[in-house]
Amino acid sequence: MKLPRGRLVRSRVVTDPRTLLVDALDRGVTGYAVLEPQESLLLDGEGRGVVTFETGVPVVAYHTGTERGGPPALADLAAEGPYQLELFELDAADLAEVHARESFRVPPGMAAERLVGDPALAERTREATPAGVAAGAAGVGGGVAGADGESANAPRPPSEPDPSPGGQGDAEADERQVGAVEAFLDDEEKVAAIREEARAEAEARAEQWGFE
Amino acid sequence: MLSPKPVVDTNVFIGGGTTPVHMVEAFAVASGKGGTGKTTSTLALGMALSEEYDVTVVDADMGMANLLFHADLEAVETTLHDVLVDGGAPVEAAVYERHGLSVVPCGTSLADFAAADPTRLRDVVATLAADTDVILLDSAATLSSRAAVLPVVLADRVVVVLEPTIPSLSDGLKVQEYATSYDTGTAGILFNKVRDDDAIARIAPKAERYFEGPTLATVPESHEVRAARRAGRPLLAHAPASEAAAAYREAVRTLDVRDGDSGTVADRFRSAVVPESP
Numbered sequence: 001m002k003l004p005r006g007r008l009v010r011s012r013v014v015t016d017p018r019t020l021l022v023d024a025l026d027r028g029v030t031g032y033a034v035l036e037p038q039e040s041l042l043l044d045g046e047g048r049g050v051v052t053f054e055t056g057v058p059v060v061a062y063h064t065g066t067e068r069g070g071p072p073a074l075a076d077l078a079a080e081g082p083y084q085l086e087l088f089e090l091d092a093a094d095l096a097e098v099h100a101r102e103s104f105r106v107p108p109g110m111a112a113e114r115l116v117g118d119p120a121l122a123e124r125t126r127e128a129t130p131a132g133v134a135a136g137a138a139g140v141g142g143g144v145a146g147a148d149g150e151s152a153n154a155p156r157p158p159s160e161p162d163p164s165p166g167g168q169g170d171a172e173a174d175e176r177q178v179g180a181v182e183a184f185l186d187d188e189e190k191v192a193a194i195r196e197e198a199r200a201e202a203e204a205r206a207e208q209w210g211f212e
Numbered sequence: 213m214l215s216p217k218p219v220v221d222t223n224v225f226i227g228g229g230t231t232p233v234h235m236v237e238a239f240a241v242a243s244g245k246g247g248t249g250k251t252t253s254t255l256a257l258g259m260a261l262s263e264e265y266d267v268t269v270v271d272a273d274m275g276m277a278n279l280l281f282h283a284d285l286e287a288v289e290t291t292l293h294d295v296l297v298d299g300g301a302p303v304e305a306a307v308y309e310r311h312g313l314s315v316v317p318c319g320t321s322l323a324d325f326a327a328a329d330p331t332r333l334r335d336v337v338a339t340l341a342a343d344t345d346v347i348l349l350d351s352a353a354t355l356s357s358r359a360a361v362l363p364v365v366l367a368d369r370v371v372v373v374l375e376p377t378i379p380s381l382s383d384g385l386k387v388q389e390y391a392t393s394y395d396t397g398t399a400g401i402l403f404n405k406v407r408d409d410d411a412i413a414r415i416a417p418k419a420e421r422y423f424e425g426p427t428l429a430t431v432p433e434s435h436e437v438r439a440a441r442r443a444g445r446p447l448l449a450h451a452p453a454s455e456a457a458a459a460y461r462e463a464v465r466t467l468d469v470r471d472g473d474s475g476t477v478a479d480r481f482r483s484a485v486v487p488e489s490p
Contacts, residue, residue: 178376185381199393206393
């Protein structure tokens with residue numbers, strides 16, 4: 001997979017690739033990210049992940065270590081971290097050839113689900129998917145995406161543009177999520193347990209880090 | 213546990229009332245996870261506060277700095293990293309005036325981060341405290357290292373930035389527990405990227421039961437916020453008339469900035485018990 005270098009817009013270590021995905025989505029980045037797990041930096045091993053974006057939505061994933069593309073490349077990346085991240089901006093035209101590789105494509109929300117386990121972000125990414133990307137994703141959507149659960153969370157096939165923003169499918173998904181958040185906040189015991197655990201962790205680390 | 217912020221009133225030693233008393237409060241703007249819009253919120257709160265106060269914003273997310281990308285500071289030479297190295301630049305060299313704020317950006321180089329000693333942040337904040345009313349520390353989106361937790365340790369109070377989702381609320385509660393452990397209060401919570409007004413009207417009061425501060429505002433998800441990010445400008449500069457910008461101004465009206473004597477604050481930061489790196 002040959003990509004022009006493009007304009008470097010980020011270079012840093014990230015522990016949580018969520019920041020990358022949200023940043024790319026919010027800024028509507030067209031380009032690609034190279035994620036190099038720190039483990040491979042230290043061991044001088046091979047294996048970098050490449051994820052391309054079109055207006056902030058992931059389109060293609062490839063892993064240079066396993067030489068796998070598409071959803072399996074995300075699986076290869078998900079096992080590792082923290083990462084050295086580099087994010088480049090490119091013209092959409094420079095990505096056209098790579099984006100034409102059907103077997104490398106990933107459904108729009110899959111990186112959010114696989115790399116950071118965030119269904120809400122996945123949903124937001126699907127909503128932001130440009131029509132052209134959605135049409136391409138449908139090519140892999142039938143078999144691969146359906147088999148690995150993307151379609152279970154997608155309220156509609158990505159190839160069918162929603163007639164109205166915030167259509168019925170979105171509304172239902174939002175409703176479910178709001179219900180889950182309310183149930184979480186009503187569960188006083190669960191919240192108390194989270195707080196107690198965090199308090200104990202904070203105190204243990206205070207000692208470890210010399211904040212006492 | 214010894215408090216990291218022993219309160220020492222320096223006025224006792226320098227004659228109290230005869231010294232002009234300058235007020236300052238330091239807030240850590242924090243969230244347990246990335247992508248909640250923490251940096252956008254820090255700058256928006258800073259700009260809203262700057263209508264009344266002299267505000268200094270510090271990118272204290274030293275391992276993953278991004279304030280400079282939000283505030284038109286990508287090309288600057290000296291950043292917080294240069295101040296935090298042994299024999300480094302004075303703090304003043306890393307302070308830039310932008311959008312009515314004093315901004316201290318942090319660099320993004322991994323090598324610079326490795327060379328920097330985050331515990332020196334305490335002295336940086338102490339120095340800044342002498343010359344500003346409000347300090348906002350844009351904090352790391354993790355609680356997994358000493359450098360990441362340090363801003364929460366040093367601040368008087370935290371502003372917890374939340375998305376109305378279970379992982380975000382759960383991480384926000386953790387931030388508050390860490391803060392409480394270090395005698396840092398909670399100034400309030402700020403719901404960001406809100407898509408459903410009716411839902412947040414039900415969620416916010418339920419969340420407030422667990423947080424020590426009020427809901428400062430609920431900021432709607434909006435294209436103006438994304439456009440500001442793309443333009444590399446703070447929201448309140450890029451889209452001051454937007455609903456999101458109005459929400460941040462509302463947050464600042466709810467946020468009661470407390471008067472702290474700058475001498476006390478500076479001294480407290482300097483005396484915070486933070487050992488040098490091993």
